[in-house]
Amino acid sequence: MNSEMAQMIAGTLQNGVHHLAARVYYADTDFSGFVYHGRYLEFFERGRTDFLRLKNVHHTELAEGALGGEPVVWVVRRMEIDFKAPAKIDDLLLIQTEVESIRAARVFMKQSISRDGVVLCNAMVEAVMITTAGRPRRIPDEWIDSFINKAKI
Amino acid sequence: MNSEMAQMIAGTLQNGVHHLAARVYYADTDFSGFVYHGRYLEFFERGRTDFLRLKNVHHTELAEGALGGEPVVWVVRRMEIDFKAPAKIDDLLLIQTEVESIRAARVFMKQSISRDGVVLCNAMVEAVMITTAGRPRRIPDEWIDSFINKAKI
């Protein structure tokens, strides 16, 4: 296990859109035979977390006060999720993540999960950075430039 | 363990609104110290499932073809979720569930999770009944009367 492996499983950025592969295992499914609807939120979280990782923003460091001394964590404020078609065991999924806009402490992201080019699930996510005391923490200006998908402008 | 116990943990219906208690355990939390956002969907699912149970609609029976012979399962089509304040370990939560409307195979539900009278999370849920072949299955007329909150009319 090394930096090559670390890089490999963090996905890739293409024109500001993060791409991450994920396999469906037993744990992700329910007795209907398909992926449990709540598990898609875990796939989406992986996408957002690895988007940030490739932008050099790490949960561990944030929780240790890397951003001006005060520990901060990410919190999801709102999600809109459209479940369009089901994923199932052994499926190989593609999670796509991009930042739509940023306002103060809030980041608005657009995400999708697809299989063989067919979208199974779409999500709009509003995430907020807060201090461990619960106060919103403004997104640093340098992140804004880095996060927003320039390729679309 | 008996029918008394079974009844007790299925919650109660009050004026068409289902009330269910749930405790927050280690498994529900994440390293931020709060409940993981994806786990609220499990609490909401418990509410919907036990609402149905008190209406005498059971997943097991549906999957065994109780509704006209063809096995059916519930699928979530769309969710809008507002995470307003965090729940944490040991919290005692109240899950509230009510049916807003029904159209063909689709049921629209309004749900909330609160602690000590303060709402932590709201959700609008669109669920669909489908056959195991993936076709929508119309909600039986007698369920419509039973599901909709008459107290509000």
Added chain:
Amino acid sequence: MNSEMAQMIAGTLQNGVHHLAARVYYADTDFSGFVYHGRYLEFFERGRTDFLRLKNVHHTELAEGALGGEPVVWVVRRMEIDFKAPAKIDDLLLIQTEVESIRAARVFMKQSISRDGVVLCNAMVEAVMITTAGRPRRIPDEWIDSFINKAKI
């Protein structure tokens, strides 16, 4: 939601053995049609946590330093689990938990999950209390008397 409700969902102690009811929901199952094997560990955790709750030991208070000022958490060190028969959707399960012995910072527990008097799953669990710095924290003497099943002596 009140203290009556709080008491009700924490289970009961009978001759030193804790009894807790749990329902199987969609989230607990996998595509095999049965409960996912990893989810039994969540049911067992609920049993241990509510055993402690009835002994007046609360995760929140421990994490806030109630035990001599230093924050402590519980960690599972070892588990042996026998999956004897599967649970499935809508099942009403009984989780039983008792303390076998205590040595320094370690508590040895015996747990089972059953349905209608038939045991589905057995577990032996070794849990340790540690400080957030990772050092074992000796179990207080007064807990030892309280935890051990006197009825068996």
Added chain:
Amino acid sequence: MNSEMAQMIAGTLQNGVHHLAARVYYADTDFSGFVYHGRYLEFFERGRTDFLRLKNVHHTELAEGALGGEPVVWVVRRMEIDFKAPAKIDDLLLIQTEVESIRAARVFMKQSISRDGVVLCNAMVEAVMITTAGRPRRIPDEWIDSFINKAKI
């Protein structure tokens, strides 16, 4: 997303031992700050499933009757798990899986999870192949030769 990607995230076999990388996300952790003990079972399941995948044994195909016409699924019968040191958010884990022995319908596997060469968790797993009617299904002879780690003999 293509066959190259599919191959990449299924891990590798080295002298009969399967190696799979996994990242720790928010969803895997609990409020203690570490990975929730029950989630290690999901990491272990990924290792076993991808070991089988590289041996050309797929859950989907088994459930569809690829093995002599009768649908079969894998069930875990027994696990012994030693949690030696905690994993935490952002950790890059290595899951190692090898088959120790096979008897009739039962496969005995040895698994570990490590970080930077340090073992965090060990497991002995007994899995059984059963028909959907619940009867054990003998492991095909050709699998036995393929599964057992020849490099050790």
